[in-house]
Structures are given as C-alpha cells and as structure tokens.
Amino acid sequence: MSKTILSVKNLKKLYKNNRGVQDITLSLDEGDVVGLLGPNGSGKTTAMKAIMGMTSVDNGEIRIFNHDIDTDFEAAIQNVGCLIEAPALYENMTAYQNLKLAARFYPNMSRSETHDRINHVMRLVNLEKYANDKAGRFSLGMKQRLGIALALLSCPKLVILDEPTNGLDIEGVVHIRDVVTDMAKSGGASFLIAGHVASELEKMCNKAAIIYDGQLMAFESMDKILESHPSLEDYFLETVAHQRRHVTGI
Amino acid sequence: MKLITANLKNESAKIFAHKKYIVFMIIEVIICIGAVCSKLLAARLSNGMLTMSNISTSITMMSLFFEAVIPFISIMAVCELFSAEFHSKTIRSIFVRPAERYKVYIGKISAVLILAVINMAVVFIASSAADFAVSGKVVSFGYSLSAYILDIIPMLVVILMAVMLNQIVKSSTMAMFLCIIVYAGLKVMGISFSSLSGLVFTGYMQWHKIWLGGGMPYLAASFKALLLLGYGLTFGAVGYYIFRFKEC
Numbered sequence: 001m002s003k004t005i006l007s008v009k010n011l012k013k014l015y016k017n018n019r020g021v022q023d024i025t026l027s028l029d030e031g032d033v034v035g036l037l038g039p040n041g042s043g044k045t046t047a048m049k050a051i052m053g054m055t056s057v058d059n060g061e062i063r064i065f066n067h068d069i070d071t072d073f074e075a076a077i078q079n080v081g082c083l084i085e086a087p088a089l090y091e092n093m094t095a096y097q098n099l100k101l102a103a104r105f106y107p108n109m110s111r112s113e114t115h116d117r118i119n120h121v122m123r124l125v126n127l128e129k130y131a132n133d134k135a136g137r138f139s140l141g142m143k144q145r146l147g148i149a150l151a152l153l154s155c156p157k158l159v160i161l162d163e164p165t166n167g168l169d170i171e172g173v174v175h176i177r178d179v180v181t182d183m184a185k186s187g188g189a190s191f192l193i194a195g196h197v198a199s200e201l202e203k204m205c206n207k208a209a210i211i212y213d214g215q216l217m218a219f220e221s222m223d224k225i226l227e228s229h230p231s232l233e234d235y236f237l238e239t240v241a242h243q244r245r246h247v248t249g250i
Numbered sequence: 251m252k253l254i255t256a257n258l259k260n261e262s263a264k265i266f267a268h269k270k271y272i273v274f275m276i277i278e279v280i281i282c283i284g285a286v287c288s289k290l291l292a293a294r295l296s297n298g299m300l301t302m303s304n305i306s307t308s309i310t311m312m313s314l315f316f317e318a319v320i321p322f323i324s325i326m327a328v329c330e331l332f333s334a335e336f337h338s339k340t341i342r343s344i345f346v347r348p349a350e351r352y353k354v355y356i357g358k359i360s361a362v363l364i365l366a367v368i369n370m371a372v373v374f375i376a377s378s379a380a381d382f383a384v385s386g387k388v389v390s391f392g393y394s395l396s397a398y399i400l401d402i403i404p405m406l407v408v409i410l411m412a413v414m415l416n417q418i419v420k421s422s423t424m425a426m427f428l429c430i431i432v433y434a435g436l437k438v439m440g441i442s443f444s445s446l447s448g449l450v451f452t453g454y455m456q457w458h459k460i461w462l463g464g465g466m467p468y469l470a471a472s473f474k475a476l477l478l479l480g481y482g483l484t485f486g487a488v489g490y491y492i493f494r495f496k497e498c
Contacts, residue, residue, distance in 0.1 A: 054345055055497045074253075074348045088343035092267050098343075101263065104256035105347035150343065 002029040004066075005158050005190050006051065011060035013050050014214075021047050021214045024060070028158070028192055028207075033184045035201030035222075036194040037236055038211035044194035047211065048084050048162050051192070053077065064158065081156035083164060087147025091136030095127055095146050098135055099153055106154050121149040124179055126172075140167035148176060152183075159183070162194045177204050198233035208232055210239045217243055253349045257357025258364075260344075265327055265365055274323055275369065279376040282311060286380035306389040308377040309397065315373045316401055316455050317437070321408045324366045325429045328412040331358045332493075334422035341498050351494050359413060359486075366405050374398050397458035404454045407482045408433065411451075414489035417496065451481045 004027050011024040021043035028034050038044050049055045051062055053069045053076075062069040067076035089098055096118060103114045122128045125145040130138070135146060144167045151159055164180075165173040181204060183189045195201050201208060208225060210217040217239045222232070229235040265271055286307050335341040344354050374395070378388045388394075412429045419425045433452060440450040447453050454460075457478070460471050 049497075052346055054342065056495060073350055077346070077348045080346075082346050084342065084346070086339070088340045088346075090264060090267070090340055090343075093264075097263070097267075101260045102343065102347065104260055105253065105349055107252040107256060 002031065004028070005030055005032075005064065006192065007061075007063045008047075008051065009061045011047065011050055011062065012058045013046055013055060013060075014058060015046075019043070019046075019214065021050070021211070024211075024216045026209055026216060026219050028190050030157075030190055031184055031188055032207055033180065033191040033193065033205045034207045034209060035205035035232075036192060036209050036211055037196065037198055037201055037232065038194075039196055042211045043214040044196075044211055045085055045162055046214075048082070048160055048192070048194060051160060052080070052082055052084065054084070079154070079157040080160065081151035081154055081158075082160035082162075083147045083151040084160065084162045087143050087150065089135040089138075089143060089146060092134060094132050094134055095122065095138070095149075096131040098146065099149060102150050102153050109154075117153060117155070121152050124152065125149045126175065141169060141172055144168055145172070145176075148179075152179075155187075156189060158190050158192070160192045163196070164193060165195075165197075165200060173200065180204050198231065198236050202226075202232040208235070210236055212240050212243055253353045254357050254360070257344070257349060257354055258360045261331055261358050261361030262364060264331065265361055268330070271323070271327070271365065274319075275372045278315065278319070278369065278372050281314070282307065282373060282376035283380045285311060285377065286384050290384055306377075306391075306394050307381045308374050308388075308394040309390065311373055311377050312397065312401070312456055315370070316405070320366055320369045320373075320405065321433060321455070322430070323369055324362055324405065324409050325412045325433065326426065327362045327365050328409060328416055329422045329426045329429065331362065332413060332416035333419060333425035336496065336498060337420060337422055339498055345498060352490065355490050355493050359409060362409050362413075363402075363406055366409065367402060370398050370402065370405075393462060396462055397456075400458040400461055401456060403478060404451065404457055407451050407478050407485065408455075410482050410485035410489065414485045414492075417489050417492035449477070451478055454478060 006028040008024055008026050012020075012022040014020040014022065019041070024047055026034070036044050036047065046055070050057050051064070051069070053073055064076040064080060069076045090101070093101070099118045099121065100114070103109060103118060109117065119128065122131055125148050127142065127145050127149060130142065135143065138146065144164070148161070148164055151161065165176055168176060177200070180191055180193070184191060191204075193201065193204060202222065206222050207220065208222055209219045225232060225235045229238065289305075289307065345351075378391065378394070382388050411432070415429050415432060416425045419428055436450050436452040440447040440453040454474060457474060460467065460474055
C-alpha cells in the first residue's frame with residue numbers, strides 16, 4: 001500500500017472579493033504525479049499557496065508527510081520543493097548565489113554537498129553555463145528554469161509546481177516534462193502540478209484533479225479518465241459543462 | 251539556532267550584494283578623515299589659538315552619525331529586507347523553506363543590526379586612526395569605545411521601529427518615507443516639547459552620556475533603560491505579529 005504524502009481536507013480560503021477555494025479535499029500518494037487542471041482564476045494557485053503555508057486558511061486541514069502545516073511547519077515542509085506563480089529570484093544576484101541562499105535552509109547538507117547539488121540542479125535545467133550570470137539578466141524561460149532548479153534543490157520528496165512550463169520553448173517544455181517523469185519514476189518523488197493546458201498535464205500525470213470556480217469538480221486516475229474519454233481535455237470540458245448545467249439548471 | 255544563523259547569513263549576503271552599503275562606509279571614512287583635517291587646519295590657521303587636540307574625533311562624530319547617518323542606513327536596509335521583499339515577492343523564496351517565521355524575522359533584524367554595528371565600527375576606527383595619524387595619540391579611547399558599544403541599544407530600537415512600520419505599508423518607497431518622517435518627527439517633537447523629550451526614544455540615540463557622565467544617576471539611567479526596553483519590546487512584538495500573518 002502506497003504512503004500518503006499530502007492530505008488536504010475541506011480546505012477553504014476565500015479572499016475579500018469572495019474568490020478563492022472551498023471544500024477542497026484531495027490526497028497524494030508516494031510516486032504520484034497529480035495534475036491540478038483548471039482555468040485562470042479557478043483557485044489553483046490559492047490552493048497551492050495554502051498547501052505551502054504561504055497564506056492563512058479559513059477552514060480545513062493540510063498535512064504533509066503526516067505533519068500539520070499549521071502547527072508543525074518546519075517538519076511538514078522539510079522535504080517539499082515548490083515553484084508557485086513567478087519564480088522568486090534576487091535579480092541582483094547570480095543564479096548560483098540564488099541557489100546558495102536557498103541551500104542554507106538545509107543545514108544537513110555539507111558545503112561540498114551543497115556545491116554538488118547546486119551544480120546538479122543547474123545541469124538538470126540546462127543552466128550550468130549561466131551559473132555566474134545575474135538572474136536579472138535572464139530571459140523569462142531562463143528564470144522559470146532557475147525557479148524549477150530552486151524547487152528541486154533539496155532533493156524534495158514532494159514537488160509542487162504551478163504552471164512550470166510558463167515561458168518555456170517547446171524543447172524546454174519537453175525537457176521539464178522528462179525531468180518530472182524521471183524524478184517520479186526513479187527518484188520516487190511525488191508531484192502536484194497546476195496548469196491550464198490539459199494536453200501537457202495528460203503527458204506528465206497519473207492522476208488529475210479538476211478545479212473550477214474554487215471547487216474541486218473531480219479527482220480521478222488518468223487511466224480511468226482515458227478509458228472513458230479520448231483526452232483529458234474532453235474530460236475537463238465535460239466535467240465543467242456538467243457543473244454549469246448544475247448551477248444554471250439548464 | 252542553525253536556521254536563524256542560516257537566515258542571518260542570507261540576509262547579510264543580500265545587504266552586501268548592494269554596493270551602496272560599501273559606498274556609504276567609504277563616505278564615512280572620508281568624512282572622519284575630513285573632520286580630523288579640518289581640526290588640524292583650524293589649529294594651524296589660528297596659530298595654535300584654537301586647539302582641539304584634547305577632543306576625541308570619534309566622540310564628535312557621534313552626533314552626525316548616530317543621530318542621522320547610521321539610522322538612515324539602517325532604515326534603508328530594513329526597507330530592503332522587509333517591504334521591498336514583500337513588494338517584489340522575493341519573500342516567497344524564504345517562506346517556502348523549512349524555517350518558522352520568527353526565525354526569518356530574527357534573522358532579518360540581526361542582519362540589519364550587524365550592518366549598523368559595522369557602520370559604527372567603521373566610524374570609530376576611521377576617526378580614531380585619523381586622530382592617531384595626525385596627533386600620534388587617540389584621546390579618550392576607552393570612553394569612546396564604551397560610548398559606541400552603549401549606543402548600539404538605541405540603534406536597535408530605531409531598527410525595530412522601522413521593522414514595525416515596514417509591516418504596515420506595502421511599497422518600499424512608502425515605507426522608507428514613513429520611517430524617515432516618523433523618526434525625524436519624533437526627533438523634532440523631542441526638541442520642541444521639553445516635557446516630551448524624556449519620553450521619546452529618539453532622544454536617547456547618544457544615551458552613553460547618561461551612563462558615562464560624571465556621577466552615575468542610577469535611578470534615571472535605569473528608568474531610561476526600561477523605557478528603551480519597553481519601546482523595543484513593543485515595536486518588536488507588534489512587528490512580528492503583523493509579519494507572522496502577512497500573506498505573500
């Protein structure tokens with residue numbers, strides 16, 4: 001039986017404008033690659049921010065590796081890497097320095113391990129040539145790659161990525177997809193990946209969660225989805241159309 | 251403790267990635283050398299009538315640096331580490347790491363305090379060295395050193411005030427403006443209203459005068475120490491409360 005890595009129960013977070021998420025319940029097992037599919041403004045980023053403890057929640061329980069994110073933050077987040085919205089980079093510092101700042105939060109890594117690990121993640125995202133260039137001079141795609149490198153730096157067992165292929169060219173998209181698939185298969189890492197491009201998530205994920213208007217519409221394995229539908233996109237459209245009919249009564 | 255140290259190193263690295271803080275220190279050295287040169291020049295022009303060889307430059311420099319320059323530099327660093335990070339959302343890179351917010355908060359404040367102490371040390375060393383180079387002696391070295399060490403405490407209170415104000419506003423420019431206005435306002439208030447001067451913490455930027463003056467007024471000194479402690483705890487606690495729940 002696979003181990004539950006992330007468990008979200010009845011998550012509710014509403015902003016002043018009444019947007020946000022409510023009644024989100026999902027769980028992620030070891031080795032899972034879960035795609036969180038939804039249109040812009042559906043609540044994907046809010047859900048991810050709540051999971052990472054970046055925002056307070058109105059209701060619900062979030063546990064990562066069986067540690068409550070609210071009461072046991074450090075233990076919960078110890079083996080988690082994430083990239084939410086745009087990469088948070090210090091633009092007046094080099095790519096290497098940005099990674100080094102992040103590495104200091106993992107005191108168990110020795111100096112040589114840190115150096116090796118930084119070089120490894122730089123190679124993984126094809127940025128090794130630009131290690132000593134300032135992040136402010138990077139293109140959008142390069143910044144995104146550096147953001148992914150920051151998320152993978154600590155050898156996380158759970159990786160949360162919000163639209164990770166934003167700003168990447170076709171080769172970059174394929175490359176990041178391969179990195180995710182390899183890490184999930186060989187490294188045993190689990191991924192929660194948000195996106196609004198169904199075809200992309202279909203290729204990467206073994207489970208899909210449909211989020212619409214702040215609510216979780218469906219959470220299903222990719223095999224089951226593709227048994228009954230030609231693609232994840234069709235499944236998404238059908239689920240959303242069903243919800244609209246339910247709301248409008250037409 | 252390891253995470254506070256790690257964060258302190260990170261915040262210090264961020265501060266010194268800005269070259270302006272090095273430039274400020276160079277300017278401080280130039281001002282100290284200039285002050286000693288002007289002292290020498292005054293003595294020469296007056297044919298020895300005006301002699302200031304028994305006045306310590308490091309002490310005379312304190313009014314300028316401890317009342318205005320170093321608080322300004324510290325406020326600038328606070329704005330960069332707090333409101334500017336929230337504004338540019340780079341604070342996320344810290345909040346997604348396994349460190350409780352109070353550790354992040356302490357790390358940031360410590361980094362700014364270290365910057366202030368380094369600036370104080372630069373002024374002290376530069377003025378003492380310039381004094382020694384010109385007159386071959388350093389006047390009241392022990393007194394000056396004690397004064398510089400004692401004045402770290404009111405500087406910490408100013409830093410904590412700036413940190414608290416930084417939690418209220420979103421823009422770093424606005425935060426900088428607000429901190430300067432409040433600091434300058436309190437200074438002016440302390441000077442203009444004598445009844446308030448003893449209660450406003452900005453009046454104690456050179457509180458070494460209370461401790462190192464002739465005849466130690468124990469009761470008054472303890473009262474001032476408690477007053478500064480009260481201000482420091484209030485600013486620190488209110489600032490942390492807002493920082494703890496701030497979203498990014």
